[in-house]
Amino acid sequence: MKLILMRHMKSDWDGMTSDHARPLNPRGRASASKIGFWLENKGFLPDLALVSDSQRTRETFDGLAPYLSRNLVPVFTRALYLAEPAAILAILAAHRPAPTSTVLLLAHNPGIAALAATLVEEEPRHPKFYDYPTGATTVLEFDGEIGPHKGKPLGFVIPREL
Secondary structure: OEEEEEEOOOEOOOOOOOOOOOOEOHHHHHHHHHHHHHHHHHOOOOOEEEEEOOHHHHHHHHHHHHHOOOOOOOEEEHHHOOOOHHHHHHHHHHOOOOOOOEEEEEEOOOHHHHHHHHHEOOOOOOOOOOOOOOOOEEEEEOOOOOOOOOEEEEEEEOHHHO
16 A cells, blocks of 8 residues: 655645644645646546545645546545544555555644654655655655554655755
């Protein structure tokens, strides 16, 4: 199984009534397209997308969507909003993806960053891996059970590099 662990793109802080309702800013919308293109180019195309239901994660997915399978229908869930690593893994397990699946988990820090750091068998040699800035995306491959230090890193990217 492959896991794509993605933090939402850059959001807008101006005039929002709640954190959950914050949209992407123009840079964030452009970054979503760049990351979508990167995923397509690398062949990291999800069969399942589990996405926080916040406005910024929904908009991030919308920016990725033109580069992903047309048949991919995202599962938006409140449970991923600001979820901790254990909760993210529980949501993944509840969806029972096939061992040959590629799953996109699109969520928030600190949970998505902590999950990436926990799952990698060897961290990517990238100065921003532990910062996990907006748009940070890690792709991991698992030969069997998903668990701490069992994920082989296939890629890590941040939008500014694209």
